[in-house]
Amino acid sequence: MANIEVVVGERACIEEAKRIKDQLLEAFDKAKAGDTVIFNLDKTRQADTSLAQILIAAEAEAKLRKLIWRLKDRREDKSLSSLLYCDFTCESCSVRDIHSKIAARRPT
């Protein structure tokens, strides 16, 4: 099983969104089922909600292609919840099944 890494630059905002998507699709096309695609945001200092959308879409795409999706972010400030100002920590926003989402929240 191979690891394919996509390294994103300092900025990952709407202006860069198309380029980032193309980079990712290229990596997905190279990967075979069971491979891991690592999305490396260590260098990224500026990001916006367009990156959050890409993360969600990429995870869904990875699932369709039976790839393992990993996010690498040393600064830990580009989680989906922080990019979206969301106060909930979902297992993954790409899990469309609302039931799983609710279960993950463990209500009192």
Next chain:
Amino acid sequence: MNDKLIETFLEEASELLDGLEDHLLLLEKEPANEEAMNAAFRALHSIKGSASMFGYDKAGAFAHEVEAALDHFRSTHLPATGALTDAVLRSRDYIRYLIDNPQAEDTGEAKELVSMLSSLASQDKPNNPKAEAGPESSACQLPSEGPQRTWRISFKPSTDIYRRGVRPESLVRELKALGQTSISVSCAGVPPLSRLDPEDCWLTWNILVTTSSPEDCLRDIFIFEEGLSEVIIKEIDQAEFMNGDEVKRLGEILSYKQLPEDNIRKALDKQRPIGEILVNDLATPAELVEEALLEQQHARNVIQSGRDDAERKTIRIRSEKLDVLLNLVGELVTVQAQLSQAVKDSPDRHIQGITDYVKRLASELRATSMELRLVPIDSMFAKFKRLVRDLAKTLNKEIELRVVGGETEIDKSVLDTLTDPMMHLVRNAADHGLEDGDERQRKGKPRQGTITLSAVHAGAFVRISVRDDGKGLVRERILERAVERGLVSSDARLSDEEIDQLIFLPGFSTAAAISSVSGRGVGLDVVKTAIKQLGGNLTVSSTAGGTEFTLDIPLTLAIIDGFLVRSGHRMYVIPLSSVDSCFDRPRPPKSERLITRGGEFIPYASSRSLFGEDEVAPDREELVIVNIFDAKLALGFDQVLGGYQTVIKPIGEIARFVSGVSGAAILADGNIALILDIAALARKIKEGETGAHL
């Protein structure tokens, strides 16, 4: 207007202006830092409001103009330019001037600054239509007085929102600024990557906000999205998700939403997460459960935020009142010592018990009142950020200010007295210490010079240093100038250390010309005197890699935990935090200058040789080993009497003639004890002037 209210306003305005300066300096370094921008804006807004309220109309009106310009950058998310921070910093100084001089005649500066700020704002006409709404559109950004209401907002941006140059997150951020929010985002519409056009937006925000701002403020945020994005704003009843100060359980919230109680009970019986059961097994709409979950989360946030506010409650007290309190506590400590002495031999155990209790209370009271006066040294260091920035501009040098140990606490009165001497040292470091960028580059150093301010506790002292990585003291020049001024003879042979000491002589300066920064010849001698008056000491060390001024300052000027010792009929108090250990031994010969302890050589002096004593010395001596920063000193006394809490009484002019003594204490029996200044004693011993007697 009530004088006390005015006083409070002046104090608050001063703090707000200091805060504003900090935020602007941060913005200068990080122009895109939106938090700093918002904080600067909030500070200006508060100054504007309170200045107008307290009749400082000129300051209020001027602050309004500055706020408007700053808000242009803030609301359009434009990075702060250097010209902007520069102009706002100047404006901040002018607001301070208007507050200090409310009747001041218009000097034209206000006009100049306002026109400068307006032109800066007009240079940046952004695409974002929000910018054209002007500064008043953001008046809602600050929470207003009034009851808190909770709103549910659903914001589904139009798919082309990114292409229109609008960032949905900026609208969410504005909403967050209005009050307590809980936000969930639905990502269900986002397609897999291969089908995603990344310039389309498929996200939906569900937001609960509890705020005192009126509904219009909420709607204003989305005003430019009207007819484009889907925005639903609806007030909800707080009782729906909160029960007084308690978070409602999910079942209760759903029951409020008129979900059949029967279903809720059945779900609870299944002992699985209620939301999961309701959706999976009981066909409850998932959206409804989602809503309830968000409300529950919001209730937790609102309650926690209320608790946080309660925990943060502080009151403002004039420092003079703390001085009075500390004096009273000092008197109490003295009286308590007298009481303990009086009942020491009493057979009445009840009285002895009460006396012990009083002693413990006095000790706790003393510790608490001392803590009240302690403030982090950062409150002084922060003032130098602006100073260094301005000095860098004036001197055309690149200077970075580093701060280490800013959290170190020190008595406020000590800190207040330290500000001017420290300012002097920082100016000196920038002007004389650091080379300009070109010279540094020629020497292989980075163009930017560094001034490091550091503070650390060491026993009863705080060691503060001002260090630069400049060229170091130019000793040839110092010596030359000292000879010119007749301070030393031309054939004097001085060591490097002795030459360094010359800079502390009155009127000494090597500056080629008098500048606004330094070089007036009123300098380091004044600094040294100020530090001495605090019971501290100022030293300098210098190499080719820079200069370091070190200030050893007593932690407090009021009460200390002491260690009472006796020699003959004289009593002395050693600051307890300096004491390392003590032991007794046969009295050594008068010539002894060193002892060995644990394989270590420690300088030694007998209190009898330091201060003199007529009474015959006993055969044995008690040695007290004291710490002076990273060194030790052994002092010999006739008897060690133990711990003693004492109030420091200044001894005024006498202190000038008796080195090694920082004050006096009144003992329980009414006698006087001298409080030893350990650092000064160490210097005295080092210099070999042990012949000085009282």
